Amino acid sequence: MEFMTRTTINLPQATAPALRDGLMTDEFAAGAAMIRSGKLERIWRLPGQRANMAVWNVTDATELHDLLSSLPLFPYMRIEVFALSTHPLEHSGD
């Protein structure tokens, strides 16, 4: 089942640069692993924001929560989740 997420990241300005850099590196590695596993299908930046929209392919909302809450920046994220149904147009060429 697919989900859309809209994620905003609020890492405090006062975060020490070394901690920030470490979090960012770990976050990127975790995201890349989720892309390789096929769980994270697409991800885009929202321009001018520290925010992204992403499409996930997971078993259910519990697996989605486990993935999201494993991210290093999860404590700093505000996430909206949209459950997605298949649209008949996507099979219009079958």
Added chain:
Amino acid sequence: MEFMTRTTINLPQATAPALRDGLMTDEFAAGAAMIRSGKLERIWRLPGQRANMAVWNVTDATELHDLLSSLPLFPYMRIEVFALSTHPLEHSGD
């Protein structure tokens, strides 16, 4: 450039069934053509709503408007548009 849209369709209940059926058939055909052309990359239903989320690949916002306003159901749509920037994670496996 990619855009995300969130579209809600409000076809009045009082629409005559023949008009409604004709609009639905034409809308489906128009959507299928946009998928074949590659302009409409993905589309999902939002469950419980007469609404969808979609990802578009177009030159700019003017081409996006021309595509959306050519849809047979456009007069009945409320559309939110999100401009999308590329996210470095999408090239993490390059």
Added chain:
Amino acid sequence: MEFMTRTTINLPQATAPALRDGLMTDEFAAGAAMIRSGKLERIWRLPGQRANMAVWNVTDATELHDLLSSLPLFPYMRIEVFALSTHPLEHSGD
């Protein structure tokens, strides 16, 4: 997987009484069948409103949409959907 829905029903005041009564009877029968099948787990009225909250147990958002859009009053409903994850407290007595 479970979902929560919040549904508001806006049947126009001008609906002919016979049509209204027929819709209400059919809606009740459809809801009762969904309870018997176990798809609709719980349902409550929101006091003072033509609205309810309900808990569903379905395969995914596509099955949820198919159930909701099969309801006789679906054309008159505005529905919010919340995907639900399991909470560890629910297994605290295991």
Added chain:
Amino acid sequence: MEFMTRTTINLPQATAPALRDGLMTDEFAAGAAMIRSGKLERIWRLPGQRANMAVWNVTDATELHDLLSSLPLFPYMRIEVFALSTHPLEHSGD
């Protein structure tokens, strides 16, 4: 009488780990006791959020407030309360 709650937890990031762990353990124990007593009927996580939805079976809003305000994490919670009326569908199989 039943109530629905939607609770968001905002424990500050700067909370000392030992304090945080103690609060979490105490919160889980308090929640489990409320489930065993039948006051807390159901609870779900909202995916991607530090938030839950729950169904309570209590005498009235005063007992609900007493239960909620006794929770160890109550000072860090934002809670929305929805009073629930019985729905005739729940007795449709009687």
Added chain:
Amino acid sequence: MEFMTRTTINLPQATAPALRDGLMTDEFAAGAAMIRSGKLERIWRLPGQRANMAVWNVTDATELHDLLSSLPLFPYMRIEVFALSTHPLEHSGD
């Protein structure tokens, strides 16, 4: 148990004057009966609006819904309901 309601009335401008007058007379009589029974404790107009705030003393949300949905103008009302808990200040003079 007490509840607060905030009710807005949207009787269509096109309502025939005789129907409107009949509804208004019936609504006033129904409200007066609820005051005499003690179910409706207080009621105020919100200035400049076709709206009121009211305090109810009922068994639970199901009785409140039964009272509200019995009002002649109920089909034209939008009602917000706030469940109320007792406040220790109200017994400060005991």
Added chain:
Amino acid sequence: MEFMTRTTINLPQATAPALRDGLMTDEFAAGAAMIRSGKLERIWRLPGQRANMAVWNVTDATELHDLLSSLPLFPYMRIEVFALSTHPLEHSGD
């Protein structure tokens, strides 16, 4: 003239316990005095929140502001004020 208020209290978690206890005791005493004087007619807790709704009987908005801003917890309060008009139903039994 009567007013309704909806007050939310945000005393910072970091407030020293002695200061907090003193503020709470002073606030309760000030509220009790306003009840005895008849200025504060009714007050309820909103369940699950550090919030209340209250009904005031004062000369005008200036007296209401003077009362509210004299409360020990006023610096920590967010207050919504609703001016109230008399409702003809309240005199329906005269």
Added chain:
Amino acid sequence: MEFMTRTTINLPQATAPALRDGLMTDEFAAGAAMIRSGKLERIWRLPGQRANMAVWNVTDATELHDLLSSLPLFPYMRIEVFALSTHPLEHSGD
């Protein structure tokens, strides 16, 4: 006591021109009389809107409601009311 109002007027487009003109003439006359009586102190148009902001000097919210609900266009108005307290700056030159 003074009040601020923000009023939006939604006269349906389908209103017959003669009815519209009559309403407008009557509304203007009623407003002019309220200015002469000193009840209506100031009034401004909000540019680009069929809306105004106004300052009233009345006894209380009940008189304000009586004035507003006597206006010919009242059935077509949505009105927000702000109760006003005196500000010490207004007497700073005394």
Added chain:
Amino acid sequence: MEFMTRTTINLPQATAPALRDGLMTDEFAAGAAMIRSGKLERIWRLPGQRANMAVWNVTDATELHDLLSSLPLFPYMRIEVFALSTHPLEHSGD
């Protein structure tokens, strides 16, 4: 003085085509005249919407209102107005 406007146009679907075409032609001519006079400096479509954003150069809000309310489609417009101040960056190259 400059103003920004955000205008949404809601011409009812049921408008007769001849009336609609006449309104559109007149609206375009009126807009073109305002561009030629220098009152309307810039105008953009918001993609996917029957809406535009525009920049105006007028004496004050009264002249802006006179221009906007003279537009043939004004009765069908919802308009937000933002007053603009000069920004020091615009003279940074002087």
Added chain:
Amino acid sequence: MEFMTRTTINLPQATAPALRDGLMTDEFAAGAAMIRSGKLERIWRLPGQRANMAVWNVTDATELHDLLSSLPLFPYMRIEVFALSTHPLEHSGD
């Protein structure tokens, strides 16, 4: 040209009393000077809030911004600005 402002002041609770008193004294003096100059026509407190509504008579939005941003408390203010057009009723007695 006239403007309406709605200003909310959020001076942090932790502000040292001497700094707070100084700011308040300077703010009052600045406001009184603006009243004497005729730039600030009217000002009211919103009851129960650290907020005011005010009417300004200035050349344009740039002069308004210069006045507002010169206030000692400006760094602690959140200000909404409404541009005002003249209303024909204000000249109805001419």
Added chain:
Amino acid sequence: MEFMTRTTINLPQATAPALRDGLMTDEFAAGAAMIRSGKLERIWRLPGQRANMAVWNVTDATELHDLLSSLPLFPYMRIEVFALSTHPLEHSGD
């Protein structure tokens, strides 16, 4: 392609004056360079706010994000982005 942005700046009050002055100087220089390059076409202050509206001429949303995120004050900005389509009126004089 053109974009509109609405930017609000929240530099904490506690920022050391030297840091603040340095940031402001650098921000002004960066903005001036973007004007000279033609990327930043117009910019206005919103009166009474630490906010601006601006019009950008860039290749796509990715270039816009790169420009915005290069600004010295970017970590303190909240930015809304509106993609813009060309409006036929802008070519009405061609």
